[in-house]
Amino acid sequence: MNFAEKKAVFDSNNPVVDSFVVNFQGVNGFDVYNCSIPFDWQSKRYIYGRVERREDWARSWVRLFIEIRPDVFALVENSMIYQLEDPYISKIGDELVLGGTHVRYSRGEIDSLNAYFYKGHDINNMYYFTTGPENMKDIRLVQLDKGIGVFSRPRGPEVEKEHGSESIVGFTIIKNILELDANTISKAKKINGMFNDGEWGGCNHCYPLDTGLIGIIGHKSYKDINVQGEELDIYVNVSFVFDPKTHQILDEKIIATRKSYPPGPAKKPNLTDCVFTSGIVMRKDGMADLYSGLGDTQTGRAIINYPFAGFGCISSPI
Secondary structure (H helix, E strand, O other), X not given: OOHHHHHHHHHHHOOOOEEEEEEEEOOOOOEEEOOOOOEEEOOEEEEEEXXXXXOOOOOOEEEEEEEEEOOEEEEOOOOOOEOXXXXXXXXXXXXXXXXXXXXXXXXXXXXXXEEEEEEEOOOOOOEEEEEOOOOOXXXXXXXXXXXXXXXEOOEOHHHHHHHOOOEXXXXXXXXXXXXXXXXXXXXXXXXXXXXXXXXXXXXXEEEEEOOOOEEEEEEEEEEEEOOOOXXXXXXXXXXXXXXXXXXXXXXXXXXXXXXXXXXXXXXXXXXXXXXXXXXXXXXXXXXXXXXXXXXXXXXXXXXXXXXXXXXXXXXXXX
16 A cells, blocks of 8 residues: 555544644734644743745744644744744753754745754744755754754755655764754665655654654655646655664554645645644643644644554653
8 A cells, every 4th residue: 555545544534533723823914834843931832833924935934922822822022033944843951952944045046945953041042053954954853861863854856866755864863962063964874664756754853752762753745636637745744653773663654634634725736735744742631732734824733642652652742
């Protein structure tokens, strides 16, 4: 069974318990999507969101929002503005690390992109400290008992020519956050078996498990044609379990698709079946809140079963 067939089976069963659209206040005229996961800081809950006008593309900012009630976040006035896309947040040691994609222009045209990383003890005072490899998105970090796990995501024609899939994921371990740089990330060893020909994807949030394994909430993508003959970019929420000792994937499954969330608009016709994963936040009832961008216009929350059951419990939320 190929991945498209697996998605069709998932959609027919739809095991998601419930789902909602997250509302953002204070940014009228802008969409907020492809957010970080919500996180707690000084007894309050925050989220970083990608803020962009519906008619724009690759012209976004990352802003900080505070939760004022369930599924409603308000802009934190006078907070830092980052010229980034698709933010993600990690706790590394005693510091917060914020990452995102910076798109570079030359003479009005997109020239390249890089992951930028900021760190600090205060979300109001984060310092830019390193840059990822050229044209690489979706680099993710995870605090381990010994060191810091780093997941890379090379993508492009050269990767497809060598590996068949449009992207691969690599993994390496560094001892200190200051070892994180483009050279180290680019040398991360490939994880085999994640993508078939024509597929791409990556890690979106990574969780240390008390078994020594790493739980990964990610996305998997491929192209398809709809009934009108139009090409679609299909993005699906998935989970993996990774064993850093054997460098192998132990588990992979779909955890949500676009049909799992309430209906809504898409930025472009090819993104009508697109969910770009943020990650999960554990619930008191043992289930998980899965956060995801929807069609590059909205943010959704879906209640799902704990995706790493049988492989360990999350030992640190971010």
